[in-house]
Amino acid sequence: MLRVGIIGAGGISSAHIRAYLAFHEECEIVAVADTAPGKAASKLESHGIRGAKAYEDPHQMLAEEPLLDLVSITTPPSSHASLTVAFLLGGMHVIVEKPMAPSLEECDAMIAAQRESGKILSVVAQNRFRDDMATLKKAVDSGLIGSVSHLRIESAWWRGLAYYDLWWRGTWESEGGGCTLNHAIHHIDLALWLMGRPTEVIAMLANAQHENAEVEDLSVAVLRYGRGLAQLTSSVVHHGEEQEIVIQGQFARISQPWRVTAELSQPNGFPVTGGNTALVDELNALADAHIPLLHQGHEGQIGDVIAAIREHREPATDGTDGRNAVEVVTAIYKAGIEREIVQLPLDPEDPYYRSGTLVQRAPHFYEKRASVGEQSGEIIVGASTPTSND
Incomplete structure (x- = not known):
């Protein structure tokens, strides 16, 4: 025991x-x-x-x-x-x-x-321990969709102003960052699980709606994967919290929530009406064959x-998985703050590798104006979408 x-x-x-x-x-x-x-x-x-x-x-x-x-x-x-x-x-x-x-x-x-x-x-x-994500991972690993051209990730959350009143939220020193680190990290981990580590990152950061927080409430990043690209939106300003992962492969498009589309080419390069129904059926059969996780x-x-x-x-x-997700977040922050394309992996000599650099260099979009020890109300983490801890 x-x-x-x-x-x-x-x-x-x-x-x-x-x-x-x-x-x-x-x-x-x-x-x-x-x-x-x-x-x-x-x-x-x-x-x-x-x-x-x-x-x-x-x-x-x-x-x-x-x-x-x-x-x-x-x-x-x-x-x-x-x-x-x-x-x-x-x-x-x-x-x-x-x-x-x-x-x-x-x-x-x-x-x-x-x-x-x-x-x-x-x-x-x-x-990673969810049926829909396990299905998506199995489809990617099957090779049926071919090489990946584009990955679009919408890590879309919504939080009201009072969210950042809790004492440890909303500052670079205590929270470590905003929505990119503390919400989108789930989707970033999933991207790493599905696709591996990117080689380059470019990004922009903003605080669009939370005047009581130093940190960003919105970021948009582009990550390079071989010949393809990934597009990541990290947000706590999206009404409806409509989260989605869309993977465009050489032969088919798959997504979470699950949907499959596959095109075929005419001799002139334009798509055939109706697409590749055989591949769609094969991918749907793969999804249907998934045995639900016990936990x-x-x-x-x-x-x-x-x-x-x-x-x-x-x-x-393990710890390496956790570190890889933090590395991508760090690259997004460096790219957004320094306004440059960031190469991965980050070198230990890079200032952004070290503890305290973000506190020194990150912009204070606004100053935290309230600090409460406790907050009442239910913490909503969602059921069918990647969950946040906050």
Whole structure:
């Protein structure tokens, strides 16, 4: 029976708690920590967890719970690196929420601690554990669509002004960035999973609607993949939150939500009326053959980590996956701030590799004008679209 601790008792911690409870035969939540007085105890009570201990200092939890096997870190991004390193070196496996950290320097420190400790480090990428995304991945990997020409990703979210009033949101120092880092990172991870790492990035950043935040609420980036391009919109200003991934291949177009189109050429290069129905049928058959996952989202990822511990193997998503997503975000920020085409991978000598560069160089679109410790209201993360933690 794995002994589990959770650091951070905010909204997203409930997704972790529900996931662990789904595997109650293999793990038990024994401790929760949050620096806000009474918050950890309240979180335990709200989920009906009895016998677990509440802490107001995660380092006290580390000192008093040396037999913990696995820890979920669900705190604000600026604290991810220090907590992850401490608990890995304390002998515990770690699952850390997205984004892995605000800088590549911190990501590399986390990966180094994982290697030194020999423990598992998994960065949350829960949308890889979804039936629709698994279907899209299978279709890309099948080769049926041919080489990819264009990838269009709409990471479209909507958040009201009050969203950035929460104390840690809306500043480069505490949140690490805006919608590109904290919302679109899910779609960026999916792009990396589907397509691999791009070679070049160009971008523009804006704050279109949130006068109470330093950070961007909108960015548009273009990424180069071989002969093709990817177009990424990151946003918290899109009404309706209509998210989409469209992949245009040599032979067919596929997308999430699932839809297939395939053209055939006339002798003059114009499309044949009706298109390639045989290929459309083949791709739809591939999608229909997908066997539904037993566990999805956070539950799927946490289940995989528990299995990885049991089977002494690497998790499906690890620290390198988390770092790769942060690298693309960092390139987008550098491209937007410096107004240049950014080559990947980023060199450790690049100023944007280091912690603190964004705080020094990023524009303050507006100054944060409110700071509240808690907010009421439900955290909506969606069901059929990639989910955000915020």
